[in-house]
Amino acid sequence: MLLAIDVGNTNAKFALFRGTELLARWRIATDDRRTADEYMVWLDQLLRIEGHDRSDVDAVIISTVVPRALHNLRLLADKYFGVEAFIAGRDPVSWGIALRVDEPQSVGADRACNAISAQAIAPGVDKLVISFGTATTFDHIGPEGGYLGGIIAPGVNLSLEALVAAAAKLPRIAIEAPASASVIGRTTESQMLIGVYWGYVAMIEGLIARMKAEVAKPMTVIATGGLATLFEEHAHQFDRIEPDLTLNGLMHLYQQRSAGA
Structure with missing residues (x-):
């Protein structure tokens, strides 16, 4: 069995x-x-x-955007599973997809994995992958699976944390869909929620529209990340939500590597 490990800035995800x-x-x-x-x-x-048992694991693949976490994860694979971990994206060529950007070495491991997974879902068409994490990223994946560039925006929780940290009198609130579609709040908390939530929906809709207009071809919009479902009801812009997009990308990458070995 394969143990896939994806380390983001906020959470590390493991999948078997x-x-x-x-x-x-x-x-x-x-x-x-x-x-x-x-x-x-x-x-x-x-x-x-x-x-399951640890002896069931005979392969480990790791992607991380936190370089300092890599040493102990490689040690985990070696010490407890008796295998040498495959490190996704050790160099840009190892992704097996074209990174058609000015600085391919700077493309995050999670974004490359998402591109691989999106291509498996919707080959032959342009894809827009939106990942809701610490940052919210919008990535254009071409019909042949190449990574063609994208957008990085502050994540919704990061935006809220910055607002609360900078304004002493504003309370800490939880992100959730507002109870109504009204954009006129009657309390401080409701006004904050409206600003963050509906402001984010407007950003999502606006950036999707701008990217579609620039690409000028039909695009399949795939959302992923822990907060993707938060915006599903009101954004009406996603063709599908794939919570395990990055982990499945790691699995596909490992399958490709094994087939080529």
């Missing part, structure tokens, strides 16, 4: 695959100080809950 089948997934807060031993204590329990 048998072939192309995703058997289980788990999430833990990103902490670049976490040791291989700590990871294994956590993983060992979760594997057993799902009816």
